[in-house]
Amino acid sequence: xxxxxxxxxxxxxxxxxxxxxxxxxxxxxxxxxxxxxxxxxxxxxxxxxxxxxxxxxxxxxxxxxxxxxxxxxxxxxxxxxxxxxxxxxxxxxxxxxxxxxxxxxxxxxxxxxxxxxxxxxxxxxxxxxxxxxxxxxxxxxxxxxxxxxxxxxxxxxxxxxxxxxxxxxxxxxxxxxxxxxxxxxx
Numbered sequence: 268x269x270x271x272x273x274x275x276x277x278x279x280x281x282x283x284x285x286x287x288x289x290x291x292x293x294x295x296x297x298x299x300x301x302x303x304x305x306x307x308x309x310x311x312x313x314x315x316x317x318x319x320x321x322x323x324x325x326x327x328x329x330x331x332x333x334x335x336x337x338x339x340x341x342x343x344x345x346x347x348x349x350x351x352x353x354x355x356x357x358x359x360x361x362x363x364x365x366x367x368x369x370x371x372x373x374x375x376x377x378x379x380x381x382x383x384x385x386x387x388x389x390x391x392x393x394x395x396x397x398x399x400x401x402x403x404x405x406x407x408x409x410x411x412x413x414x415x416x417x418x419x420x421x422x423x424x425x426x427x428x429x430x431x432x433x434x435x436x437x438x439x440x441x442x443x444x445x446x447x448x449x450x451x452x453x
Contacts, residue, residue, distance in 0.1 A: 268295045294377075301381035308347050308382050314339065314405060321404045332411055336419045340412075351382075351412075352420045359416040375410035382409060 271292060274282035283293070301308065317339040318324050327335070340348055358378070362371050379385065383405050385398070412419050 268292050268299070271296050272299060298378065298381045301378075302384065307384035308351055309339070309343065311383050311385060311401070311405070313342065314383065314408065315401075317342070318404060318408065321400050324404050324407070329411075332408075333415055333418055336408060336412055336415075337421065340419055348420075352416075354378075354382075355412050355416045355420065358413045362413060371410045371413040372406075374413055375406045379406040379409045 271282055271288060317335050358374050361369055379402065385402050385405060
């Protein structure tokens with residue numbers, strides 16, 4: 268796993284195509300990357316702001332949970348939103364592979380600590396119960412984001428369509444002004 272990680276850090280992506288690289292190693296490298304980035308893709312505090320208290324989340328119906336998660340995703344920086352959109356689209360596809368049959372719940376349990384950086388060093392024993400409850404709620408959020416990816420990440424899809432329209436507009440403008448061609452290509 269470390270050898271693959273160092274290859275990727277050195278921009279050697281051919282290492283990913285080696286026959287001895289299995290899915291567990293790739294998954295481990297992804298989770299390691301997510302855990303080691305300076306800031307989590309979603310901070311636990313950001314999530315708590317939208318989700319509310321654990322008991323409140325448990326009692327919330329699914330349509331309201333979807334709206335809460337949409338607002339949470341919209342509040343994130345663009346790079347976080349895009350990364351999460353890509354990851355959850357992939358996870359959603361994984362749950363639909365017929366012979367693989369991995370559930371959204373299993374994926375959520377596995378990936379939640381890496382997305383939220385929930386594992387905190389120096390936690391006291393009396394805090395363990397609260398941390399476990401918090402992890403359950405965050406895992407439920409991740410499960411829902413996997414299962415309902417398209418509904419939750421609509422804002423990202425809308426932005427991508429908008430960017431594509433802007434790109435077409437710029438292309439037309441560039442083609443009508445040949446002197447801008449070089450400027451817009453580089």
